[in-house]
Amino acid sequence: MSMRIVIAKPGLDGHDRGAKVIARALRDAGHEVIYTGLRRKPSEIVRVVMDEDAVAVGLSTLSGAHNVLIPKVCEELISNGMGDVIVFAGGIIPESDRDYLYSLGVRAIFGPGTKTSSIIDFLEIISERKNSQLDVGVGEKIGWRWS
């Protein structure tokens, strides 16, 4: 159940402590984590996911640009034939913005203060869903999401 996961920081904010904490926690749970570093463009993130043949991508954003950047990543994944990739998000994303992101295929949003164990549980479940061929990718049928 070990997966290859990209942890990416879109947007202009220069803080990646949160993203690094998550990356380490996922490693300690047995996953292979590819960390992109700060300030990556959506197109670059999609490129990394493609080259690394990652199963999932976690987008961490604090900058308030989530309503532009996260949709862009989702769109570009789908238009590049990577609708099976699982997208989740973390950082500061107001409650009122979340339904829109879910409607684009984002399967989980983890707010500040989330325990890393929740993210690990989420990954466990998406891996099971994938194995049972249930919809979970960004381009697959919307409906199920982590809550």
Next chain:
Amino acid sequence: MEMVLSHDNNIALAKQGNRRELAKLLTIIESGERLPIKESNESWVLGVTGPPGVGKSTLIGVMIDEWVRRGEKVAVLAIDPSSPKSGGALLGDRMRMSSADNGESVFIRSLATRNHPGGLMPFLDSMINLLSYCGWTKIIIETVGSGQSEIRIVAFANRIMLVDGPDRGDIIQAEKAGIIELADIIVINKSDLPNSDAAAISIKKSLEYSNKGNDTIVMLTSSINNTGVSELIEELDNLHVDKDRSILRTKERLLSAWDYRLLSNPSLNDILLNLESGAINLDEALNHL
């Protein structure tokens, strides 16, 4: 139902420049499957090794830019250790090569060592063959040079560059690991920091002691100031592959393959038990294996 598929079609697509197919084929190779691609002696493969933190990834990042300007297609396999406890890995090399995440002339793949028996990565040659077949003209393998298994990883390359920092401690690590003898070129990176000249002199001295012919090239670079990099590329492009070092590397590869076979032999455990109890002796054990 699982169907047996040949990957011919995927290989053809990857060769036409489809990076997603290439990425998927690398996953297949990593899972242990062999692809029907014949070995090529033409591949240009540089192993880059050295202690952690000396700037290998950053330097590779600026080397990529330089090569791309010269019309090359550069592929990087960036290898980091898996955690022996969890089996997971944090792969952060490509974060230092971020200017390379655009354009069609660069392909970077991060790999974890995955705790294979003996620390070996027996599929690396298949990956290199695939990349070379798909038209990547410069293939770089980055690995942390701190032990025997890392030497065996870079031995898959046909030229080796050792990167060191200005700290004497870094250099001692590399000396201990025996990588200096395998290196065609030694780079002291972070030449913007004090002591890098002294480090270069100290490396040259230690080469004088160890080598007879001593044609190892020693250079200074700064990957953050981009100094010495185009000179380094010149040297690498014109590097004449030394026969003795080539034989040393071939020997490491042979030992890798040998160890891998030994360590993955299904009866290894039984033989170990018999050997331990004295039921058989070492020669008999070897004959069984």
